[in-house]
Amino acid sequence: MKQLFTRYTIAAIMLFLAACSKDIEETNLLTPSLNPTTTDANAGSWKPILLASANEVSVPAPIAKTAPDYTAQINEIKGWQKNISEDDRKLVKYWNGGAILRWNEIMRELVAKYNLPPVQNENGTYPLPNASNPLAYPFFPFSNPPYAARAYAYVSAAQYDALIAAHHYKNLYKREAPYFADQNINALVNKSTLYSYPSEDAVVIGASVELLKLLFPGEQNFIQQKAEEHRRARFIAGANVRDEIEAGEALGRAVALKYVQRARTDRTGAAAGITNGVDLWKEFEQAAIQKGESPWISQEMPKRPPMLPYFGRVKPFLFDSLTVVTKIRPVAPPSTKSEAFKKELDEVLYYSKNANRERIRMVHVWGDGVGTYTPPGHWNAIAAEHMIPLKLSEVRWARNLALLNMSLMDAAIVCWDAKFTYYNPRPSQVNPEIKTLTGLPNFPSYVSGHSTFSGAASTILGHLIPEKASLFTEMALEASFSRLYGAIHYRSDCEVGLEMGKKVGSYAIQRAQNDGAN
Amino acid sequence: MFLHIKQAYLCKYPAFKRKFNLIIYLFIGSTLPLSAQTDIDAIMMGKNLFCTGIMYSGSNWNEYWEGSLKRENFNLGTVSTQMAGPMGNLGVSSRLNVIFNLPYVSTKASAGQLKGFKGMQDLSLWLKWKPVKKQIGKGTLSLFTIGGYSTPSSDYVADYLPLSIGLRSRNISLRGMADYQVGVWTATVSGTYVHRSNIEIDRTSYYTTEMHYSNEVFMPDAAQFNLRMGYRGKEWLVEAVADNWTTLGGFDITRNNMPFPSNKMNMTKIGISMKYEPAYVKGLTFIGGANTTVAGRNVGKSAGIQAGLFYIFNLSGKKSEKTKNN
Numbered sequence: 001m002k003q004l005f006t007r008y009t010i011a012a013i014m015l016f017l018a019a020c021s022k023d024i025e026e027t028n029l030l031t032p033s034l035n036p037t038t039t040d041a042n043a044g045s046w047k048p049i050l051l052a053s054a055n056e057v058s059v060p061a062p063i064a065k066t067a068p069d070y071t072a073q074i075n076e077i078k079g080w081q082k083n084i085s086e087d088d089r090k091l092v093k094y095w096n097g098g099a100i101l102r103w104n105e106i107m108r109e110l111v112a113k114y115n116l117p118p119v120q121n122e123n124g125t126y127p128l129p130n131a132s133n134p135l136a137y138p139f140f141p142f143s144n145p146p147y148a149a150r151a152y153a154y155v156s157a158a159q160y161d162a163l164i165a166a167h168h169y170k171n172l173y174k175r176e177a178p179y180f181a182d183q184n185i186n187a188l189v190n191k192s193t194l195y196s197y198p199s200e201d202a203v204v205i206g207a208s209v210e211l212l213k214l215l216f217p218g219e220q221n222f223i224q225q226k227a228e229e230h231r232r233a234r235f236i237a238g239a240n241v242r243d244e245i246e247a248g249e250a251l252g253r254a255v256a257l258k259y260v261q262r263a264r265t266d267r268t269g270a271a272a273g274i275t276n277g278v279d280l281w282k283e284f285e286q287a288a289i290q291k292g293e294s295p296w297i298s299q300e301m302p303k304r305p306p307m308l309p310y311f312g313r314v315k316p317f318l319f320d321s322l323t324v325v326t327k328i329r330p331v332a333p334p335s336t337k338s339e340a341f342k343k344e345l346d347e348v349l350y351y352s353k354n355a356n357r358e359r360i361r362m363v364h365v366w367g368d369g370v371g372t373y374t375p376p377g378h379w380n381a382i383a384a385e386h387m388i389p390l391k392l393s394e395v396r397w398a399r400n401l402a403l404l405n406m407s408l409m410d411a412a413i414v415c416w417d418a419k420f421t422y423y424n425p426r427p428s429q430v431n432p433e434i435k436t437l438t439g440l441p442n443f444p445s446y447v448s449g450h451s452t453f454s455g456a457a458s459t460i461l462g463h464l465i466p467e468k469a470s471l472f473t474e475m476a477l478e479a480s481f482s483r484l485y486g487a488i489h490y491r492s493d494c495e496v497g498l499e500m501g502k503k504v505g506s507y508a509i510q511r512a513q514n515d516g517a518n
Numbered sequence: 519m520f521l522h523i524k525q526a527y528l529c530k531y532p533a534f535k536r537k538f539n540l541i542i543y544l545f546i547g548s549t550l551p552l553s554a555q556t557d558i559d560a561i562m563m564g565k566n567l568f569c570t571g572i573m574y575s576g577s578n579w580n581e582y583w584e585g586s587l588k589r590e591n592f593n594l595g596t597v598s599t600q601m602a603g604p605m606g607n608l609g610v611s612s613r614l615n616v617i618f619n620l621p622y623v624s625t626k627a628s629a630g631q632l633k634g635f636k637g638m639q640d641l642s643l644w645l646k647w648k649p650v651k652k653q654i655g656k657g658t659l660s661l662f663t664i665g666g667y668s669t670p671s672s673d674y675v676a677d678y679l680p681l682s683i684g685l686r687s688r689n690i691s692l693r694g695m696a697d698y699q700v701g702v703w704t705a706t707v708s709g710t711y712v713h714r715s716n717i718e719i720d721r722t723s724y725y726t727t728e729m730h731y732s733n734e735v736f737m738p739d740a741a742q743f744n745l746r747m748g749y750r751g752k753e754w755l756v757e758a759v760a761d762n763w764t765t766l767g768g769f770d771i772t773r774n775n776m777p778f779p780s781n782k783m784n785m786t787k788i789g790i791s792m793k794y795e796p797a798y799v800k801g802l803t804f805i806g807g808a809n810t811t812v813a814g815r816n817v818g819k820s821a822g823i824q825a826g827l828f829y830i831f832n833l834s835g836k837k838s839e840k841t842k843n844n
Contacts, residue, residue, distance in 0.1 A: 022716050028731040109729035119774040137773065299631060301592035352633065357673055364677060364720035371725055371775050381723060381731075428631045435633035439776075487633070 027385075028105055031097035035190040036393040040517070043395040044168030047515040048161040049317070049402065050258045054168035057254040059247055062175050062197045073241035074182050080235045081186055088236050092188050095233035099204040100159060100397035101384055106208075106226055107155055108373040108380060110216045114143040115371055117304070117442070124302040128272060134218035141216065145449055146311040146412040148374040150268060151215045153317060153402075153409035154259050158211055160402035162203040162255040163395040166248060170195035179238045188237035198248035199240040200394045205230050206252020207259075214260050266315040273309040281309035281420075288423040294336045296425045296444040306443040312417030317406035318507040328414045328503050330496045333424050333446040344490040345434075348427040352434045352487035360437060363486040366450060366479040369439045375450050375479070376408040379457035382475065386461070386468055399517050400464050404457060407508040411456035411501050412449070418500070419444040427490060438486040447497035448489045451480035455501020460508040476501070557617050557644040557664055558744050559757075560697030560706045563609030566834035570606035573621075573805070577822025582680070583814045585770030595629025597680050597818060601639070605826075608833075617644040620671060623683040632681055635674070639684045642668035657700035662708075666691040677719040677735075679777040680818065686779070687714035687737045704757075705747040712740040717779060726780060727769050735780050738767025746791070755793040759809070762786045771816050781816040788812055791824075801830040 044054045051057070063070055095102060118127050118138030127138045134140035141147055175197035179187035194200070205227045212223045234240045240248075273281035284306075288295035298304050315321060319328075334340035351359070368375045383404050387397060426445045428434040441449070458476035462469030480498050483489035512518075563569055578598035581590055603621035610616060624636035643666065650661035669688045676686035695708035714737040723731050741764050748757035768782030789809025796802060805826035811819045 022736055024716065024730065024732050024734045024736055026731045027722075105729070105731075108723075109725070112725035112729060116772060116774050301629060355633070357675075360675055361720045364675065365722070367721070371772070372721075373723070373725075373729075434631075436631045437633055440631045 028097075029094065031101065031388055033093070033096035033190050034098040034394070035391055036192070036396075037391045038393065039192060039194050040393040040395050041167070041171065041194060043164055043393070043517070044171055046164050046167075046395075046399070046517050048164045049157045049406075050262060051161045051165060051255060054165050057165055057251055059165075059169045059173075059198055059251050062173055062243055062247065065175075065181060069243075070241070073243060074178060074185065076242060077178055077185055077235055077238050078182075080232075081238060084188075084236060088232075089188075091229055092233045092237045095201075095230050096189050096237065098394060098397060099201040099230070100394055100401060101388070102230070103155070103159070103204055103208040103226075104152075104380055104384060104401060106223075107152060107212070108377045110212070110219055110222075111143045111148045111151065111377050112371060112373045114139060114141055114216065115148065115374060117142060117144075117370065120302055120304075126302075126304055128274065131217060134216075139218055143216075143374070144307050145368075145374040145376060145453070146271070146308050146314075146416060147268075149376040149405070149409040149412040149453070150263075150266075150314065152376050152380060153405040154215070154263055155208055155211045156398065156402040156405040157317065158207040158252075158256045158259040159204050160395070160398040161258075162207040162252040163200055163398045165251055165255060166198050166200050166203040167194075167395060169198055169247075169251070170200075173197050175244065177239065178241050185238040187239070189239045196240055197244045198251050199234065199244040200248070201230060201234050201240065202245040202248025203252035203255070204394070204398075205245075206249035206254075207256040208252070209249075210253045210256035211259055211263075214263060262315075267310070268314050271308040271311045271314060272305075274305060279305060281306060284309060284420045284423045293423075294425050294430070296423050297429055298442055299426065299429055299440060300442055304442050306420075307441070308416065309420050309443070312413055312415075312420055314409075314413050316410040316413050318410050318504065318511060324414050324417050328417075328500055329421060330418055330447060330500060332422055333490070333492055333496075336425065336430060341490075344492060345427055345431055347491055348484065348487050348489075349431060349434050351485050352436065355437055355485070359482075359485040362478055362482040363437045366482040367438045367486070368450070369441075375453040376405070376412070376457075378479075379404065379408060379453060379461075382472075383457075383461055386465055390465070396517065399515070403460050403464065403508045403512055406511075407456040407460045407505050408453055410507070411452045411504045414500050414504060415447055415449050415452035415497065416443075418447045418496075419449075422446050426488060428487070434487050436487045438488065440488050445489060446493050447500060448480060448483045448493040449497070450483050451476075451489075451494045451497025452501040452504070454479040455498040456504040456508070457501070459502045459505025460512070463505075463509045463512060557646060557666060558693070558695070558708055558710075559746065560660055560662065560695065560699075560704065562612055562646070562648055563607050563615050563830075565609050565611045566832060567609040567830055568606060568833050569608075569803075569828055569830045570604065571803070571826055571828030572602060573605050573619075573824065573826040574600070574602045575822055575824040576600045577820040579811075579818030579820040582818040583816055584773065584775075586815055588819065591630075593630035594627045594632070594680065597625065597627050599623065599625050599683075599820075605828075613648045615644075615646040617646060618642065625681045625683055627681060635678060635681050635683050637674045637683055638672040639670070639674065640668045641671040642666060654698075655700075657698050660697045660699075662693075662695040662697070664691075664693040664695060664708075664710075666693070675720070676717055676779045677721065677724075679779065679781075682779075685714075685737070686717040689714050693742075699750065702749050702751045703747075704750045706745070708742075708744045710742040710744075712742065714739055719779075724778070726778065735778075737780055738765050738782070740765045748791075753795050753797055755791075757791045758788070759791050759807075760786070760788050761809075768816075777816060783817045784813075784815040785811050785817045786813040803828045803830070 120126050129138045129140035129142050131140045174195050177196040179185045209227050285295045368378050423444045424446045454476035458472035461472045480494040578596050580596040601621040601623045605619045607617045619642045621639050623639045626634035646664045648662050652659050670686050674683050676682050689712050691710050691712040693708050693710040697706040716737050717735050718733050722733050743762045746757045746759040764784050765782045768780050771777050787809045791807040794804045807824040810821040
């Protein structure tokens with residue numbers, strides 16, 4: 001009886017403590033171990049993006065299972081598995097969520113950390129982040145939405161190509177996984193019938209590390225630490241021996257170098273529009289004035305040059321630069337002198353003055369402003385959330401995110417093309433009575449970036465996960481109109497942006513229908 | 519703090535002819551507690567007396583601390599906060615008082631485009647208990663224990679700093695306080711531990727010093743120290759006040775980032791607090807005060823004023839001059 005009482009008391013105290021616990025449940029840590037319904041073993045025949053073919057990069061044949069060195073590698077795993085600490089188990093559980101998912105999360109984290117506009121100099125000018133000196137303020141990069149969209153796209157596309165190549169060599173060399181090769185190895189992952197040389201986790205590590213070196217050069221120690229944890233998780237889990245990891249990383253790095261080469265020549269370097277202190281971007285202002293329109297003017301104090309004015313000329317993934325101009329560029333927005341414009345302006349003023357809690361919720365949920373992973377990152381998070389229950393293979397995860405992120409990058413390109421072609425003012429510039437419910441972005445209004453991103457993302461995601469298509473469409477609509485409710489965009493910015501995004505998404509669908517993955 | 523650490527303060531007043539009227543007032547956050555107050559001062563309402571009225575406070579800043587770096591932000595200009603609302607203090611007995619406060623808050627930035635917010639902030643309740651009152655030497659020593667609870671009274675937004683009207687955490691606070699009075703001269707010292715609940719924001723992820731995939735934000739607890747000394751006469755009360763709020767955890771605002779509710783917000787304020795109970799209208803009390811921030815971290819360098827008007831009702835039906843003292 002007394003014992004029972006003690007037990008109840010302890011239980012009650014535990015319950016009380018649990019209720020008081022201020023620990024936060026991080027939803028990404030709830031991800032179950034990857035357990036694909038199909039392995040997509042034939043993915044070696046899918047169509048890569050930049051690689052000419054799955055075997056463009058060569059991978060040497062692995063040593064035989066009978067070789068003494070293989071036995072040594074098996075013994076290495078046994079050594080890892082002898083004393084598995086609680087931390088090691090956590091590590092394995094974390095990485096079992098999936099290589100593509102975890103590196104996507106790492107990227108989102110880096111974007112959020114670096115998404116901060118530099119503070120002005122004493123003399124009222126703004127310093128430009130410098131890739132060759134990333135750790136000195138202003139830190140490189142300023143991972144604003146276009147920069148972030150491009151970063152997600154390059155890493156995702158490289159991961160996808162690397163995995164296609166890995167699948168090709170897996171089927172060529174047919175090395176079975178360590179937990180099948182040796183009965184005494186415990187599989188702390190869901191066993192996969194995929195051949196394990198080269199390791200699919202390792203190609204993701206190799207591709208990601210190599211590209212993040214370029215994209216977030218100040219974060220090498222953080223990235224290498226993540227890579228090291230990922231490798232260790234694979235050993236401890238009995239999922240790969242060392243040469244499978246090494247061959248995979250080498251393959252991933254080699255594939256990534258093709259992307260690095262592309263990135264260096266995709267015209268992003270010129271996107272800031274400032275060369276040797278000369279503001280080239282003023283040409284957009286001049287063009288607007290010549291057309292008799294009111295040009296956009298920075299409302300920051302001191303005035304900040306617009307964000308990446310030449311990003312519209314960056315080389316897209318899903319179509320060529322001519323298509324941006326001839327097929328996707330929208331018609332001009334209503335002239336600031338027109339009645340139609342006045343009507344739209346009044347609508348913005350209405351939402352500025354009549355905010356309610358539900359609209360504020362939308363504005364904040366979709367704000368994705370300074371210090372966040374940006375709208376493209378948000379759509380990655382949404383995609384991940386809805387892909388987890390589908391139990392996809394790594395390579396299909398990679399394919400879906402590559403399609404999504406190429407859409408998002410190309411959405412940034414077409415959106416920025418429109419913004420700087422028309423260079424029209426924000427609502428609060430025309431009517432100072434308009435106060436905003438979220439940070440005012442420092443670039444022209446037409447069309448809305450959130451809308452273009454969301455139109456593109458919801459379109460390709462609706463194709464990839466048809467049962468959720470209407471949900472994605474609703475989300476895109478909410479994201480888009482949250483910018484009107486936040487009083488930073490006109491209705492036409494949102495509507496036209498959504499349409500342009502959908503067009504971009506339809507190019508991604510075309511690709512998806514012909515990449516051999518269906 | 520950045521705007522407000524919601525904390526309400528109540529005050530009361532000594533009164534006439536050997537008796538003290540009490541008044542309560544309180545105020546919040548950035549206009550921290552520098553007037554005579556009830557949850558943080560040594561004055562108790564007598565039994566069956568209910569002191570209530572309106573408290574107003576206003577504060578503003580045009581410099582703030584980004585971590586430990588003091589800076590300006592031309593896209594905010596001067597950020598101002600105004601609060602007004604009812605406060606009340608009920609004397610259950612001369613040793614046990616119940617205090618409440620419910621402010622309406624509005625915020626505004628003089629520059630930039632961001633819209634200010636306004637709305638009902640947090641309802642605060644305190645139980646103030648004076649178990650010890652003892653003659654020591656030439657003066658009287660009183661010891662107090664004060665327990666407080668506060669909770670948002672509306673669905674206002676916390677994640678919009680520096681223009682949100684509050685931080686939304688539900689707070690449980692425990693304060694120990696000692697007061698020593700010799701004639702009309704007094705000194706009061708108190709220390710408070712504030713347990714703050716986590717809060718929920720609209721976003722589904724946010725970055726602190728790392729990425730979080732949750733709409734729940736961990737709110738570190740906080741500690742407060744308060745020292746007040748001065749004159750406690752029949753019609754006038756005048757005190758100099760020093761107050762320190764320290765967040766026990768949290769993180770610094772990164773360079774040129776926006777503030778976040780779980781930042782490490784610290785501040786030290788000094789100020790003056792006054793109360794006037796005119797002899798010609800029994801039960802009526804005016805309150806005034808001013809303060810300024812002398813040190814801080816992740817908060818605005820604010821300066822503020824307070825003003826209040828209170829009246830004491832005698833719930834036992836007797837006349838208000840029966841109000842009791844400390």
